[in-house]
Amino acid sequence: MFSSRRRDSHSTTKSFTKGYKVNKSSSSFSKEAGVSKRRHDSSRRRAATGSMTINDPDTPITNNPSSAITTLVVGSEQRLFAAHEDVLCHSPFFQAALQRNFAEGNNTRRIALPDEEPEIFSSVLEFLYKGDYYPRLVHSKRRNSWELEPAEADRPIESTVYHHSVDGDLLKDTVIYCAGEKYGLEELKKIALRKQGLQSGIQCSTILASARYAYANTPDSDSKLRAHYLALIIRSRGTFKRSGTMQLEMWNGGTPLFFDLFVALCNHVDDISAASSTPRSNRHS
Incomplete structure (x- = not known):
């Protein structure tokens, strides 16, 4: 098991909450997605549980001893992980790495991933072996929606992960989606995309950092994950418009013009929404 890390957070930024479901036919954030004032406890450092490390006696890699x-x-x-080569080869990234090791006469069968987060890679391996990662998606026939399985007694559900590259918290499913992009695992991307927004209590600053x-x-051609964040921010525009975090984010990216433009866009969308909801008889009074 991985050791826990702890960071204290004193942020007072608003956070958003989401219902733990998303319509089966929708690939975007659920309509219930919004922003609330409930704070997310980011002071708990993530302990990577259920990881398939070589020190874990319950690792499923022993189920197929025929593969190297x-x-x-x-x-x-x-951190050290172990996996069967035939499982890793489902990823073009790892297939190329293994072929490169073979071509170079490297018989140690080791692949270094210095920039990867162990908790994220644990989820990637779990997907390669099981077709999903914890918490898994379950379909509710009664509600006709996808939901996350309940948390296990000894394994809490963590919606964020600390990432060294940003020295802060990011939405875990977003990082896993990007890992799927890196490793060429399209099905993993689909699963991670569907899980976007199924957790609650995420700070505005974490949303923006994750975006x-x-x-x-x-890649610039990505029309899935990027669209999720654009839709979320627009749908929750009222909170983001009042957010000092959003304003600072835009100022750091350029000039105050960008935040002013964002506020103006929010106001315009609000005006259109208000007009469309006004009965026709009242529009001409």
């Missing part, structure tokens, strides 16, 4: 095992050295702390991370780690 590769050791993966992950993160700045060099920035998504833009930095997806």
